[in-house]
Amino acid sequence: MEQWYATGKRKTAVARVFLRPGKGEITVNGKTPKEYFYTDSNTMKLDAPLNITKTKGKFSILVTVCGGGICAQAEAVRHGISRALVTYNPEMRPALKKEGFLRRDERMKERKKYGLKSARARFQFSKR
Numbered sequence: 646m647e648q649w650y651a652t653g654k655r656k657t658a659v660a661r662v663f664l665r666p667g668k669g670e671i672t673v674n675g676k677t678p679k680e681y682f683y684t685d686s687n688t689m690k691l692d693a694p695l696n697i698t699k700t701k702g703k704f705s706i707l708v709t710v711c712g713g714g715i716c717a718q719a720e721a722v723r724h725g726i727s728r729a730l731v732t733y734n735p736e737m738r739p740a741l742k743k744e745g746f747l748r749r750d751e752r753m754k755e756r757k758k759y760g761l762k763s764a765r766a767r768f769q770f771s772k773r
Contacts, residue, residue: 651728
């Protein structure tokens with residue numbers, strides 16, 4: 646069976662995406678996107694690369710995603726779908742690149758520093 650694979654990442658979320666020729670159903674960790682992400686804004690993120698490349702309904706997409714939160718996972722899936730579409734057809738690259746879907750969003754939580762309350766916040770200073 647022919648399939649195209651790609652990995653998408655965002656914050657600490659990692660999505661493994663398998664694109665297979667099919668009727669357009671998307672499965673995320675064994676559930677539909679509506680059941681898994683439960684908000685329209687997150688499910689729309691999954692459809693965005695398919696709408697741009699006009700391939701909606703052409704592939705069955707199987708996704709396993711772990712780590713991070715729901716929103717970061719949705720963006721990781723979008724990144725993975727975009728990469729998989731480029732492996733399927735390199736001519737889709739300019740359209741996806743223009744939208745910024747191929748760029749790995751590297752913004753992550755800053756680590757906590759020793760002697761501080763969090764990454765940058767300090768404990769309250771007391772003069773006396």
